[in-house]
Amino acid sequence: MNPRVGESERWTPVPGNHWDLLPAPTAPHPDVPEVSVVVPYYRDQAGLDLLLAALTRQEMPGGRLQVVIADDGSPEPPRLPARPPFDLQVIRQPDLGFRASAARALGASVAEGQVLAFLDGDMIPDRHYLRHAVHRAARSPEAVVVGRRRHLDPARLAARWQPGDPVPEEAVLDEPAWLERAYASTGNLLEADSTAYRFMISAVLTVHRHIHDDAGGFDPDFVGYGGEDWEFAHRLWRAGALLAHEPRAEAWHRGPDFAGREDLQAGRTVKNRESLVLARKVSAPTARGWSWGSRTRPRVEVVLECSADGDVSLPGMVLCADAMVQSFPAARLLLPGPVPADAEVLLEDPRVCVRAAPAGASPNPDPVSTPDPGEAADLAAVPDWTITVLAPIRPARGAGPPDPAAAAEWLLEAERAGHDRIEVSGPAGLAVTAVSSRALWRARRWGHRDPSGVVGLDLADCGWEPAGEDTDLEAWWGGWG
Structure with missing residues (x-):
């Protein structure tokens, strides 16, 4: 576990989940921490090219930014631009199935930043994304921020749309209504509890290194789609994290949400499997009810x-x-x-x-x-x-x-x-x-x-x-x- 937060670091502890009590930023960039963007990757060169192009346009000093591509065993390693304006490296693991959680853990293990910004390989961050995603982490070692994942019609890419270009209304796909309701009803997670892990998605997740390490990082044992971000978010909460939703930290996903990518029965099969996995790992009542317990993970x-x-x-x-x-x-x-x-x-x-x-x-x-x-x-x-x-x-x-x-x-x-x-x-x-x-x-x-x-x-x-x-x-x- 990390040592106790030192007095010299001038952090301001706040009660409960009151990230609203953290000091406000005084200027656009004076206290921007060193940020490592960790990207799980698998056989999607076109998506990676868009992501890296978007990161070159970020409103933050390039010298404060590192990008780690964590390759989940692609047959061919990803191709990188010749002269990126930030530190860029690739780390690889063998192909042992869908192991996005292990890839994130691997990327975090070599990341050098004070703040870890996890972005999925099919995300295209807006130019303001990192500035809004990291500003709370500059003020608390307990900060955990989920951004806003928006959905872009893939046809827009065929029309030569580039990261940073305006997105016309007709190219914007629906966002998950349940997430919008959750953020609205909790004041962007200001009124969070131990069930709020459900609203933290790893596609747009930013975590201060201190609370990341205290909670143990992403679990590399997850194999298959889904669940690892919720399990990690629940551990973060239990370790004392400040959970926040930052709607200004926008990133675009190419195509619809999961619910729009699968037929009803196939989607239910995936989600039921995910629920059974989480019931073994998450103690919150929304993961296993209030009557089913665990000898090793009691509520x-x-x-x-x-x-x-x-x-x-x-x-x-x-x-x-x-x-x-x-x-x-x-x-x-x-x-x-x-x-x-x-x-x-x-x-x-x-x-x-x-x-x-x-x-x-x-x-x-x-x-x-x-x-x-x-x-x-x-x-x-x-x-x-x-x-x-x-x-x-x-x-x-x-x-x-x-x-x-x-x-x-x-x-x-x-x-x-x-x-x-x-x-x-x-x-x-x-x-x-x-x-x-x-x-x-x-x-x-x-x-x-x-x-x-x-x-x-x-x-x-x-x-x-x-x-x-x-x-x-x-x-x-x-x-x-």
Whole structure:
């Protein structure tokens, strides 16, 4: 993982996803960072020629620009212009199938820029593209910007259209309506949450090197079309990225969007395969729902700090554990050890682990340990949210059983509001804390300047109450108390 951001770098940490609080640019070019454009390529010389021609017209100093062509095993290497106005190189990998994600990872590994601008090989960036795509990265090491991918009628190219020429209205194809709605409803992702990965597309994606490396870059194990940009974007979010859509960073795609290139059934087959792959890798509820979990990529981990001892009743602890699993069905539940013999029924559930089994005892099979925060290699294993219960609690009597859909939405609402840490107080003081992976990674990144937003709530206002000495398990499970 990258070292902590230094004070000398004069970065300005901002809470939540508030990229709008970053300092505004003061002039067109004084703080333009070094940019590496990474282009995955496969047997498309004509497209590459258009892309490189468009990059020569960019409104930024050529000495600050590097272009890396990552060839995904083309039979013949791409031909390059004789005297490009920027550093230009090709790096190649063997043809082992469609491996655009691996190509991007390979290109990033040799890129030298402070900012990585990923552009697909069939994109034609407008002359203003890089200026608008990189300006936030000049102000935050957490900046991740998705541009606007527009669609050009290929017939326009046959009419000798060149990059930088005006595009007549009749040559503009439809943009995906779902993306337009998403950007409009979130204020260009200002109100993003962990499901916003769906709106980050690698064809026009710009990432600061610091957050890129913290999140681990593109996953080279993806083979086949689609999904790798969403999986990477979700890791970026969990590592504390500032996700933004910049509509002024326009680039043209030759031809229609994916939905317009495939017949309905063929497209559904591709997207279903993509969904099944992402369900194994992405913990957000839009990737696998709120009831299907993962032993290695949990969305929520519940840690019970309350053990059944002189101050906590065994029935109260058991009811609390059951209520939390009902609220978060896919959660991993960690119990304090040792678990009393009367409560060992809880350990029969594969979601439940003992945090510290006593010497000589048999621990729950295949327990999942919690990695130390701040280790990039362990980002996938750290839950999106860790909920620590300090005293046994239960849904308020008369409120009905826990609603897992409402619990999932509660966390998403916190993310959209920029609340990376939640503290819930009961009658006896602090009862529950919820800490996101974003808070853990940003605390390491910023040190004492950690911008994570903290919100305090009241247990009763959340519809819960302490699980007292009068706990009646039969009534709880039977549904009458």
